[in-house]
Amino acid sequence: MSRQYSLRKCGIRFDPPALFVTYTDKSAGKTRCRTMPIRNFTKTSTVTRFVEDFRKNPRHKKYLEDVPKSQLEKLLRLLQDNLRGMSLDQSLNEIRKEYSIDPNEDLNKVDEETLRKKKTAMEDSFEKNRKKPGDPDFEYEVERDFQPVETCEWDSGDSGSDADF
Amino acid sequence: MADLRASVPEYDKEDGEYKVKVICLGDSAVGKSKLVERFLMDGYQPQQLSTYALTLFRYQTEVGGKDVCVDFWDTAGQERFNNMHPSYYYQAHCCILVFDVTRKVTYKNLPNWFKELRQYRPEIPCLVCANKIDDVDYKVTQKSFNFAKKHQLPFYFVSASDGTNVVKMFREAIQSAVGYKENTTDFTDLVMRELENLDDLSLSNDVDSGVDTAGNSAETHTDEADEEQAEGATGTT
Numbered sequence: 346m347s348r349q350y351s352l353r354k355c356g357i358r359f360d361p362p363a364l365f366v367t368y369t370d371k372s373a374g375k376t377r378c379r380t381m382p383i384r385n386f387t388k389t390s391t392v393t394r395f396v397e398d399f400r401k402n403p404r405h406k407k408y409l410e411d412v413p414k415s416q417l418e419k420l421l422r423l424l425q426d427n428l429r430g431m432s433l434d435q436s437l438n439e440i441r442k443e444y445s446i447d448p449n450e451d452l453n454k455v456d457e458e459t460l461r462k463k464k465t466a467m468e469d470s471f472e473k474n475r476k477k478p479g480d481p482d483f484e485y486e487v488e489r490d491f492q493p494v495e496t497c498e499w500d501s502g503d504s505g506s507d508a509d510f
Numbered sequence: 511m512a513d514l515r516a517s518v519p520e521y522d523k524e525d526g527e528y529k530v531k532v533i534c535l536g537d538s539a540v541g542k543s544k545l546v547e548r549f550l551m552d553g554y555q556p557q558q559l560s561t562y563a564l565t566l567f568r569y570q571t572e573v574g575g576k577d578v579c580v581d582f583w584d585t586a587g588q589e590r591f592n593n594m595h596p597s598y599y600y601q602a603h604c605c606i607l608v609f610d611v612t613r614k615v616t617y618k619n620l621p622n623w624f625k626e627l628r629q630y631r632p633e634i635p636c637l638v639c640a641n642k643i644d645d646v647d648y649k650v651t652q653k654s655f656n657f658a659k660k661h662q663l664p665f666y667f668v669s670a671s672d673g674t675n676v677v678k679m680f681r682e683a684i685q686s687a688v689g690y691k692e693n694t695t696d697f698t699d700l701v702m703r704e705l706e707n708l709d710d711l712s713l714s715n716d717v718d719s720g721v722d723t724a725g726n727s728a729e730t731h732t733d734e735a736d737e738e739q740a741e742g743a744t745g746t747t
Contacts, residue, residue, distance in 0.1 A: 451537070476671075485673070487673040491651035
């Protein structure tokens with residue numbers, strides 16, 4: 346949302362379907378709300394395609410650029426689950442599960458769509474701490490020395506499978 | 511099949527350009543591509559070898575006054591089939607082994623990756639890096655990870671997101687790759703190098719029958735390798 350606007354929240358309305366963004370217009374010092382109708386979205390629509398369309402839409406783009414992609418995906422999924430007749434609680438539960446990271450889940454073994462959702466969730470934290478060219482504190486070479494003081498708990502216990510390697 | 515040979519780079523041929531191959535290994539979503547992209551920024555030319563399910567990033571640099579062309583090989587999701595095709599390891603000079611500090615399972619899988627690497631490349635330098643340290647407020651950097659120590663591998667705490675130690679790690683990987691290429695005593699490497707050079711000889715000169723035979727055998731060997739790679743790549747076998 347760059348300089349002029351700062352994002353406050355983003356939500357969804359089921360009927361008629363629309364995305365909402367609340368933001369502060371810094372120059373005017375006012376909080377505003379923008380409604381973006383969701384058209385032609387059905388039970389079988391591809392969520393990711395709609396997300397991409399919104400993020401590319403020249404009229405909506407600048408309001409949505411600070412909204413994490415995963416949030417837009419989740420909001421549209423809520424809408425879709427609603428169209429399918431699922432209860433809000435059930436829908437929220439499923440979505441939360443799909444987009445959360447289990448540190449013990451082997452992602453080499455999941456199907457492509459599951460992996461895609463996990464990667465989308467990871468992308469949010471990647472972007473959150475990201476320093477890229479153009480940022481005031483960006484440096485190409487960043488060196489830091491770390492001096493570990495304790496042993497990682499991951500090394501304890503089940504070392505049996507690790508006999509040779 | 512004919513163009514496969516043209517499209518897949520050779521690394522042991524002495525044809526003027528000094529090339530090394532650095533491969534990235536590790537579980538899905540540990541950030542292998544993100545690390546390579548962070549190192550190369552905009553100065554890279556990604557090359558998608560779609561028949562091979564891998565991505566190649568080419569990088570020109572200088573090591574000890576010598577121009578070096580580095581190819582970083584990225585898995586393009588191939589790791590999801592649990593093991594990599596042999597062509598991924600073929601002629602590699604260095605390996606960067608990556609895990610994600612936010613996901614224990616990716617650390618626990620390191621021994622499997624390392625074991626597979628060593629089956630194909632028993633002696634190449636291998637670096638271990640712990641990625642996404644920014645994601646856990648750097649707290650994890652107070653901990654030591656035994657895997658690297660146990661195998662005496664250089665270890666790096668890195669973040670592809672904020673850039674911590676990424677450039678340092680890649681520079682050292684490139685140096686190790688060049689160092690390996692210069693001093694290799696690995697039997698397969700030496701044989702391959704001899705065969706490549708004989709191959710060149712038989713193509714460019716009229717040679718007596720003795721060398722010619724050796725040239726032919728080199729030819730046969732390469733064809734076999736191509737066939738094997740092509741099958742794996744299309745997934746028909």
